[in-house]
Amino acid sequence: MFVSQAWPGLWRMVALALVLLVSLGVTQPVLAQADPEREAATAVGGVSPDTWRQVRSGETDANYRDTRFDTNYNLINASGEAWRQLRNRWVSPFGLIAIGGMLAMIAVFYVIVGRKELSAPRTGRKLPRWPLMVRSLHWTVATLFIVLALTGLNLLYGKFVFRPLLGDAVWGGMISASKIAHNYLGPLFGILLIVLLARLLKHNWPRKHDLEWFKKGGGMVGKAHVDAGEKLWFWLLATVGLAVIISGLVLDFPNYGQSRDTMQWANIIHGIGALGLTAVALGHIYIGTIGSEGSLEGMTTGYVDETWAKDHHNLWYEEVKDQAIGEETLASDEPTTDETAGRST
Ligand code: HEM
Incomplete structure (x- = not known):
């Protein structure tokens, strides 16, 4: 005892x-x-x-x-001071304005316009939209992006918020953990994003009708039937995203003889690109979740309702409508998803 x-x-x-x-x-x-x-x-x-x-x-x-x-042995780099000014006076405020502005815009949009509901009741018949491979890649890339965004924001702004709040010791541990996570997960995100973009490239090739979508203001307001919002997101990731990945690698591997000036420019490009993408990602997440009825289930279950397909991707719907499957059939056995799934037309 x-x-x-x-x-x-x-x-x-x-x-x-x-x-x-x-x-x-x-x-x-x-x-x-x-x-x-x-x-x-x-x-x-x-x-x-x-x-x-x-x-x-x-x-x-x-x-x-x-x-x-x-x-x-003192090293003085005059351009280092120029870089510091650029980072602190332009990049940091730009990030706050872009991300804060986007959050405010989404909130105002939600209050005024509200959720984009389906224009008709669901038919209960489902169309295969995203195969398992794309869904797995999407959610892995999305998770990594969110971790990178949070750790990156901590690297830029954390010392103003958490250091006074938590004290030097906790803050020290927090910032070094953020830096390690950011540096190691960055290249993994880069590789997986490139694989995802390569997989989706042929569906996102610009077509003539995409112009109409722009003229109709993106399909979130009113009854716009041509929806190419994801194409815009895709090409933003394929351009700005790639610049963020490349500049991140330049910063991650300083042992390849790149000069201090190159590192400084890489840092500025990386900061502006990543902060801009984070702001746009908030819009993507809004549209993918509470902003539009029925979108999320495509990326979770792989299937969308016929009504959603007609509302959001009418041209794609015309191509794949023959493949519609009843909810009961879907529940009993899982058919394989088709090549045409996931097209953003
Ligand atoms: C929690 C956060 C996120 C949610 C809820 C979400 C949701 C969605 C949904 C529902 C779709 C399908 C839209 C459709 O079927 O037309 C989609 C597509 C996509 N998402 Fe996300 N997403 C998130 C984060 C991200 C992030 C962080 C990235 C990239 C860094 C990303 C990249 C993509 C891409 C490339 C597509 C495909 C666009 C296309 O080619 O049509 N997503 N997302």
Whole structure:
């Protein structure tokens, strides 16, 4: 009896000691880094306006080393200051405006226009839209995108929100975890997004009727029957998305001899592209969920109702209407999805 009561207490002590030991290991280097006195002592030792003038005027050599190079190995990069200004004064506010603006627009749109309902009751007959392969790729890419967006936002804005809120030690752990997750998941996202885009390329090839969709304002307002919204999203991912992936790889692998200037430009392109995509992704997520009735089930079950197909992709509906399957048949045995599934016409 005595032993069984003493053991839980002992284990609690051991567990506590372990937690303390681990947290000491994690927080000490972080606190050391966060000590401004120590940072200043090991970083730039008193850079005078004169030194800056010297660097800017090009009196120093091309690798930006100042005249004190021989003694204390300071590196000064005038374009680094230009990059810092660009990042802090333009990229950061742009992100807040784009993402905050998009959230506000979606909220106002939802309140004023509301959810786009189906124009007629469901027929109960289903059309195969997205095969399992596309659905698996879509949800993996979407999950990775959301993790990258959250960790990326933390890298840019987290210190203003979480550092004062949680303190240096927790913030230190949080930001290093964000950085590691972002750096390692980025290339995986890049590869999978390219595979997804390659798989969807032939369905998204621009056609003449896509122009009509633009003229009708995108099919969210009124009775517009040609719907090419996903095509726009596709091509945004195929252009801006690719730029974000390439610039991300330039930043992720600095060991290929790229210059500081290249890294700075990669950072600016990566920031603007990723923040812009995050803003548009919010629109995509809105339309895919609460914004339009019946869209999400295509990407979850693989099938859409005939009424949805007629409303959103009338040309695609004309091509595939013969393949409609009754709900009961679908529940009893799963037919294979066809090549024409997933077309954005
Ligand atoms: C939770 C978040 C998301 C939801 C609920 C969602 C929902 C959907 C839905 C319902 C569709 C099918 C539309 C249709 O059948 O016409 C779709 C298509 C698609 N989504 Fe998402 N999505 C999300 C996030 C993302 C993200 C983050 C990406 C990319 C980074 C993405 C990329 C795509 C692509 C490429 C398509 C296919 C467009 C086409 O070729 O027609 N989605 N999504």
